[in-house]
Amino acid sequence: MRNAAALTTARLAWRNIWRHRQRTYLLAAVVAYATVATIFYWSLVDGYMLSVLEAHARYVLAPVTVARTAWFADPDPENGMTDTERALAALASADSPPYAPRLRFAGLLTSPYLSETAFLRGVDPFAETAVSRVPARVGEGRWLTASGEVVLGYKLAKRLDVRLGERLVVSTAALAGPRSLGLEVVGLTHARVSTVDNSGVYLHIDDARYLTGLPGATHLAVNAPLGREQALARRLAKALPASLTAKPVWDLVGPIKTDVEAAKKLSLPIGLLLAIFAALAVTSTLIVSVLERTREFGVILALGMNSGNLGWMIVLEAAFATAVGWLLGLLLGYVLIYYTSTHNVLGPFFQLYGEAWSEAGFAEEFYTFLSPLYVLYSLITVIVSALAAFFFPALRARRLQAAAALRWE
Amino acid sequence: MKQYLTILLLLATTALASPDPRAILHQALNRLRGPAMTATYTLVVERPDRSKTYELRVVSDGDRKALIRVILPKRDAGQAFLTIGDDIWVYNPRLGRVLRLPPSGHNSRFLGSDVSYADLSGRDLEDNYQPQTRDVNEDAILLELTPKPHAPTPWGKVTLAVEKKRVLPQKIVYYDQRGNPVKEVVISGFAEYAPGRYLITTSKVRDLLNQGWRTRFEVSDWRVGPVPDGCFAQSALKRGCRY
Secondary structure (H helix, E strand, O other): OHHHHHHHHHHHHHHHHHHOHHHHHHHHHHHHHHHHHHHHHHHHHHHHHHHHHHHHHHHHOOOEEEEEHHHHHOOOHHHOEOOOHHHHHHHHHOOOOOEEEEEEEEEEEEOOOOEEEEEEEEEOHHHHOOOOOHHHHEEEEOOOOOOOEEEEEHHHHHHHOOOOOOEEEEEEEEOOEEEEEEEEEEEEEOOOEHHHHHHOEEEEHHHHHHHHOOOOEOEEEEOOOOOOHHHHHHHHHHHOOOOEEEEEHHHOOOHHHHHHHHHHHHHHHHHHHHHHHHHHHHHHHHHHHHHHOHHHHHHHHHOOOOHHHHHHHHHHHHHHHHHHHHHHHHHHHHHHHHHHHHOOOOHHHHHHHHHHOHHHOOEOOOOOOOOOHHHHHHHHHHHHHHHHHHHOHHHHHHHOOHHHHHHOO | OHHHHHHHHHHHHHHHHOOOHHHHHHHHHHHHHOOOEEEEEEEEEEEOOEEEEEEEEEEEOOOOEEEEEEEEOHHHOOOEEEEEOOEEEEEEOOOOEEEEOOHHHOOOEHHHOOOEHHHHOOOHHHHOEEEEEEEEOOOEEEEEEEEOOOOOOOOOEEEEEEEOOOOEEEEEEEEOOOOOEEEEEEEEEEEEEEOOEEEEEEEEEEEOOOOOOEEEEEEEEEEEOOOOHHHHOOHHHHHOOOO
C-alpha cells in the first residue's frame, strides 16, 4: 500500500514537471550548466596533471630518476656518481626497464652575438632514445651521434642566433676548474614542450664529463609506463646501494606538483559552489512554484493526499527536474571533454603559460582527460538541489492545511 | 758542393718568402700583450649618445698575468681586476671583497666597454686558432686564423694584419660563422721602448654590430721592466702594487 502511494506520488511529480515546461527547462538548464562546468573543470585538472606529468616524464626529466641522495638535495655535479657501475648492476639485478646515464650541469652558452646561462644535459645518444622522446623530436637537423655535437631547443637557438652547422661555446665551472668547449650545432628540437624548446641543451655525455670533470653521471634516467613510476621507483630503491635512491617523476616536478594539488583541492569548493549555485536556482524556482500552486495543493490535500506525500512530491519534482538537467549536462559535458581530449583546442592557452614559465615544462599540446568518475562528481549538484528542495519548498508544502490552502490567493 | 749550396739557397729563399704564420702570430701577440711593465691606460668608451673615460693603472708580466686598477673616475676608483691565465678576480672596494669571476661573467663587457674580460686574459688567438698566411705584400702580412676543432670560440674566423718589418699587429677583425665581421681592433700607435722592442700605445675597438659603439685605449706613463710576483697576488687587488 505504501509502495503504491509512493509510486503515485512519483507519477504525479513526473507529470507536474512537464505541466510547467518552461520552469522545468529553466531548472534543467541551470543544472546542466553546473554539471557541464563540474565535468569540464575536473577533466581540465586531470588533463593538466597528466600533461605536466607526461612532459616531465618523457621530455624534461624521466619517469624514474636514480641518483645519490645528496644529488637530489643539491643537484650539482659534485654530488653525482663518480662510478655508475654499482648503480647499473643494481638496476640490472632488479630487472629494470631501459635506462640511460645523464650528466646535468649549469653552464654558459656563447655565440658570436650573445651569451646565456643554461642547464645542460650530457646524454648517451643511443641509450637516451629508450628513455626520452626528445631524440625523436629533433625537427631540424639530427640527434646526437658523437662527441663534439650539441642539440638545442629551437627557441634557445633563435635567441642565441646560432644555426645548424655553427659552433657554440659551452663554458662551465668544472670540478677541476673552468673549462670550455666548442660544439657543433647538429639539431634543433621542436618538442612542443616549453622547457625543451626554450632552454634544452643536449650534448654527448663524454663532452659533459670533460666539461664537468665528473667521470660518471649525475643520475640515471629509467623508463616506466605512465602511472607506474611510483611503484617502479619503490622497487628499484630497494635494490640500490645505500647511498643511492630512486624517485618517481611526480616527486621531482617541484612547484608544478603543488600547483596541481592546489587545483585538485580547489575543485572541491568550486564544485560545491557550482552545486550551491544550481541548488539556489532550483530552490528559488520551486519556492515560487509552490507559492503559485498553493490552491492546487489544497485541492490535492482535499482529495486525500497527506501532507507528507505532498512534501515528497515537491522533493521528487526537484529531483526529477534536476536529474533531467544532470543527464543533459552529462551528455553535453562528455561531448565537450571528448572533443577537447581529442583536439588540441586548449593548447594555445597553455602555450602562453609555457612562454611565461618556460621552466615549468608546459606542453604546447593540451588535452583534457576522460573519466567515468566525473559522473559521480557532478551528481553532487543533483543531491544538493534535492536537499535544498527538501528543506525549504517541501517543508512549506508539508505544513499546508487543505482549507487554508484552498482559500489562498 | 755548388749544387748543394744552390739548393740550400733556394730553400732559404722559399722559407723567407712564406714566413711561418705560427711564428708571426706568436710574435704579434707578444707585441699586443706588451712587455712586463707598469703603465697608465686611458680607456674611452664611446656610445652614440654618451662617452665615459676611465684611467687605469695596469701592471703586466708581459705574458699571462695582469693587475688592472681603476684610478678615475672617482666613483669607480679602487675597483681592481687580476687576471692569471683564464682566471679573473675582481675587487669591489664598496663591498671590500675579492670575488672570482665565474665563467659566465668572462664574456661580460669590461667596464661597459667593447672588450670582454676574456679579451684581457690569456692568449686565445694562439691557443684556439690555426693561422694561415692569406696575403703578403711589401708592407704587411695578413693572417687568417680559423678555430681548431672543438676550440672554445664562437668566432668563425679572425684576421690579423701584421706590419711585415717590425711584426707589429695593425688590425684584428673578428668574424661570425657566416662570414660577417662583428668586431674590429685597430692598433694605430706604438712606442719603441728598446731597440727592436715595441709597445702598443693607441688602439681602438669597434663593435661592428652597433653603429657608434667604440672603445679607445691610450697608454702613457709606462715603465718597462720586471714586475715582482707579489703584484699578481690577490692581496694586491686591495692594496695595489708598488715596487
